[in-house]
Amino acid sequence: MKTSLLAIALTAALGSAQAHNAWLLPSTTVLSKGDIVTIDAAVSNDLFVANHNALRLDGLQITAPDGSALKPESEAKLKQRNVFDVNVAQPGTYRIAVLNNGVFASWKDKATGQQKRARGTAETIGKEIPADAQEVAITQSMGRIETFITVGKPSPLKPIGQGLELISTGAPTDLVKGEKSTFTIHLDGQPAKDLDVTVTAGNTQYRDKLEDVKIKTDSKGQFSVTWPTAGMYWLDVNMRDNKTSVPQAKERRLSYAATLEVMP
Structure with a gap:
């Protein structure tokens, strides 16, 4: 799919389009050697600006490249954001996610x-x-908010197989300005076709328009993005179906959001 983020989404009412966004923002996503990475977690009016509420971290999962679970360090619970450190000592790609299932x-x-x-x-x-x-x-709800960090050479990410998830053809931390990246959206482990994926660059508080773009997944659940500028981006997918795992629920609402860094 030939879609570029240079396209500007025309929004009739900017206020309604700027609904609260939930995100994890790492201080960096690519390192040459092990270090400490700080993560901000918030729900905001402006993308990547903590100006509404802190994101609850009850469902926080930090997965190391070898599949082991890590605990956050130096946690600080603030009114408009939560902050924690991740010790990324192993080489490879880390997944930092907050699950909101209920x-x-x-x-x-x-x-x-x-x-x-x-x-x-x-x-x-x-x-x-x-x-x-x-x-x-x-109604049953299943949500995943995540970001990725790579130390040295990227390593493959093990598919989750539940709810919505992002599958990257390359590494989700190997994104470069001017280059095209291809992704697949999975739903319960299978490619999800005809879903609207929204991609928005950060610093929305300094723009009159969101300049987000909606890309629809194809029959294989794939979509492509050509990155116009370097910086942090927010990728968002939402859908509903009736495939609930809760007997009394008639509807399932699913959401996915990822913070991705694009290099110069």
Whole structure:
């Protein structure tokens, strides 16, 4: 697919387009040797500017190149962002991800007629809903927010096989200005066709328009991006289906977001 980020997305209402974005922002994504990388985690109005809320790190997973799990270091929990360090000592590619999987419920209160909402897990959501609740709707959610760091030579990333995920033809940290990168979106381990992928460069607070671009995946779940400038980019995919793993849920909402660094 011949799509360039030079295309400008025409947005009728910029405010509505700038919905809150959840992201992980590494201080760097490519190192020649082991070091400490600092990660900011936030939900913001402007991309990569911590000006709304801190991103909760309950579902944080740091996976080393050998598949082992690492713990964050030097954690700081702030009002508008959370910060932590990752000790990237091994050569290869690291995956830093926050998983947001749960269940949402909405219903009408019988006594007042007011709309009520609650969130929880498949095991706990039933306790939140009154026995006389009306018009009950339960939705399963599966979200992944991630970024990647490579020390030395990139190493292959093991597919997750659940929900939405990004599969890179090359290394997700080997992105260069002016070059084309090809990716595949998987849904539950299979290529996902006809999905809208949004790619947005950072520093949105300094632009009158978002200048994001939407690229649709092809029949093989693939899409390509030619990077116009160096910098940090945010890649976002959202969809819905009815393939829930929670018996009481009728709908599944899936989301994926990745922070990618493009080199000069």
